[in-house]
Amino acid sequence: MKLEKEKGIVYTSDLFVEKMVEIFKASEKPSPHLIGVEMEHFLINTQTLNSLRYGESGGQHEMMRKLTQKGWHVILEESQNVLGLEKDGSTLTLEPGGQVELSLPPYGSVEKIQDLYLTHRKEIEEVLGENQALVSLGYHPKSKIGDLPLLPKKRYKMMYDYFVSHGAFCHNMMKGTASTQVSIDYKDELDFRRKFRVANFLSPILADLFEATPIFEGALYGRPNCRLSIWEETDSKRSKLISGSLDQNFGYADYARYLLKIPPIVLLSEGVVYETGNEPLDALLSRFPLTDSDIDHLLSMVFPDVRVKSYIEIRMADALPYPFGFAVPAIIKGIFYNAANLEYFYEISKAYDDDFVRKQNRDLVLENRMMSEDFTRVSEAVVHKAMDVLDKNERDILSRLVGIRAREGSVAQWLRRLYVQDSDAFLKVIVGLEDAYEN
Numbered sequence: 001m002k003l004e005k006e007k008g009i010v011y012t013s014d015l016f017v018e019k020m021v022e023i024f025k026a027s028e029k030p031s032p033h034l035i036g037v038e039m040e041h042f043l044i045n046t047q048t049l050n051s052l053r054y055g056e057s058g059g060q061h062e063m064m065r066k067l068t069q070k071g072w073h074v075i076l077e078e079s080q081n082v083l084g085l086e087k088d089g090s091t092l093t094l095e096p097g098g099q100v101e102l103s104l105p106p107y108g109s110v111e112k113i114q115d116l117y118l119t120h121r122k123e124i125e126e127v128l129g130e131n132q133a134l135v136s137l138g139y140h141p142k143s144k145i146g147d148l149p150l151l152p153k154k155r156y157k158m159m160y161d162y163f164v165s166h167g168a169f170c171h172n173m174m175k176g177t178a179s180t181q182v183s184i185d186y187k188d189e190l191d192f193r194r195k196f197r198v199a200n201f202l203s204p205i206l207a208d209l210f211e212a213t214p215i216f217e218g219a220l221y222g223r224p225n226c227r228l229s230i231w232e233e234t235d236s237k238r239s240k241l242i243s244g245s246l247d248q249n250f251g252y253a254d255y256a257r258y259l260l261k262i263p264p265i266v267l268l269s270e271g272v273v274y275e276t277g278n279e280p281l282d283a284l285l286s287r288f289p290l291t292d293s294d295i296d297h298l299l300s301m302v303f304p305d306v307r308v309k310s311y312i313e314i315r316m317a318d319a320l321p322y323p324f325g326f327a328v329p330a331i332i333k334g335i336f337y338n339a340a341n342l343e344y345f346y347e348i349s350k351a352y353d354d355d356f357v358r359k360q361n362r363d364l365v366l367e368n369r370m371m372s373e374d375f376t377r378v379s380e381a382v383v384h385k386a387m388d389v390l391d392k393n394e395r396d397i398l399s400r401l402v403g404i405r406a407r408e409g410s411v412a413q414w415l416r417r418l419y420v421q422d423s424d425a426f427l428k429v430i431v432g433l434e435d436a437y438e439n
Helices: 013-026 060-070 110-127 154-165 170-176 189-201 203-209 226-232 252-261 292-299 324-336 339-349 354-364 373-389 392-408 411-421 423-431
Strands: 035-045 073-078 081-087 090-094 100-107 132-135 179-184 266-269 272-275 306-308 312-318
Touching (some): 013 189, 013 252, 035 110, 060 081, 060 090, 060 110, 090 110, 100 110, 110 132, 110 324, 154 170, 154 266, 154 272, 189 306, 189 339, 203 226, 203 354, 203 373, 226 354, 312 324, 324 339, 324 373, 339 373, 373 392, 392 411, 411 423
Antiparallel strands (some): 035 132, 081 090, 090 100, 179 312, 266 272, 306 312
16 A cells, blocks of 8 residues: 655744644653763774774674664665664664764663663674774864765755855864763743753853863864864854843744744755755745654754754763763753752853853863853852762762863863873773773
8 A cells, every 4th residue: 555645734934933832842741850862973993093984894884784683773774875773762873974873762860871872882892893993082083074975865965065155164063073962851831941041051061061072183182172163163053052042931932933044954845855055944934845754854954052852952062982971961960850950050040141151162162261250160060969969870970070070171181191191091991991091
């Protein structure tokens, strides 16, 4: 039996806002407590530190094909190129420069998420060849993006062409960066407003706490917050802080109106792919009917620090080596799922606005690596208040990160030192072997 193609709806701007409000309301959770985690990695040759190319022997395509023999199912394939897999609610997808993203289903326990991550990492490592490994950093440990071909995915080519004229580091963002993204639920629009505001208020602090980018384009990066610098020069309309984020009334409709102002670059209309150039969404609605699946895709074509889908996605942290990456969901759980802590930071945020947060981001990428004195105190409070409410396992994970920062200044500075002084220890750390922790 032939299935009928889903029919789209032609929206006006007002009807689109109404539709998005309906989607966000349908995503409310009566008792929000789940955490979703996405962790990105680079697939490298451990002898050279070079990143592998998708189609080469031992590359990502071969890795994905081998994983289908371990119970992973293909969910995305273009021209016989496997680009996405799924197993038991987890997905493994590939970013434009070959970054390997492992997305885990949401749980209330960071320990349970960590255990599942390690299970999947073991499966991946079993199909890798000799002298191959997944590593976690904010940028490729050696390769330059010009040496890595764009993955064979139609959407990526459209994005790559669009970004030529939309920021000095757009292509570095696409092909070179890797992050840790954490998703949280909200119970109603009031809860959404509080969490969205606090997440944006804390965005420079979270970027700074979880900085792990010692290398840029094959050389040591001597300044702080490399990945943050890249995002500062990446299509400002669709990236960084959304204007109005620190308005106490920023809610569902405001996020929908933000989407209307942004060129989608790649638009799906009834499942057909269109390249839209610089036209914003509100100028396209009358010409392109949208299904619910098409709207889901639209939500993924903006890249702010805090993004909204059927959850709030907090996106500022670099990819960090295991086990430090799990400090990200731990601290977010401690702040956003503890009512007293959320209220504490919400009340503090009322004294500040968008411009203040933007200035903190700009200051963090300067040589002196300084936040304002006020924000430094807030940063210290974030760690202490999260520690107070986390369980022992989560506190231990966060304590390791805090210890490295106290001793070295940041994970990135620690990694820079190891890269120069002890290359074996550097490799062990970025692969995620805990015995390198004390180096």
